[in-house]
Amino acid sequence: MKLSQHQQVFVQQTAQLILRANSLGVNLTFGEAYRTLEQQSIYFRDGKSRTMDSYHMKRLAVDFNFFIKGELLYRHPLISLLGNYWESMDPINNWGGHFNHFYDGGHFERSV
Numbered sequence: 001m002k003l004s005q006h007q008q009v010f011v012q013q014t015a016q017l018i019l020r021a022n023s024l025g026v027n028l029t030f031g032e033a034y035r036t037l038e039q040q041s042i043y044f045r046d047g048k049s050r051t052m053d054s055y056h057m058k059r060l061a062v063d064f065n066f067f068i069k070g071e072l073l074y075r076h077p078l079i080s081l082l083g084n085y086w087e088s089m090d091p092i093n094n095w096g097g098h099f100n101h102f103y104d105g106g107h108f109e110r111s112v
């Protein structure tokens with residue numbers, strides 16, 4: 001599959017994720033999706049990212065903010081449910097809430 005095809009599948013699955021979130025009463029706002037090399041360098045320098053090989057730079061990652069009953073949250077059982085849902089959609093999907101060395105509950109990626 002070409003990168004552009006992976007990117008298109010990623011967007012389709014992100015749409016499904018958004019609908020699932022809304023059906024669970026979790027409302028979303030966007031954080032970052034595409035990230036430039038320049039922006040990634042800044043995050044890496046400042047310790048906000050631990051890689052210079054982010055899927056955001058490949059248009060294969062998106063960050064969301066979660067609102068549950070009006071409150072902005074990044075850890076909640078419903079958010080974990082969404083992470084599991086994301087990973088169930090495709091074996092190459094990863095949720096940042098399952099990262100080994102840090103929790104990034106807003107992050108959803110397709111690891112090509």
Ligand SMILES: [Zn+2]
Binds near residue numbers: 062
């Ligand atoms: Zn991210």
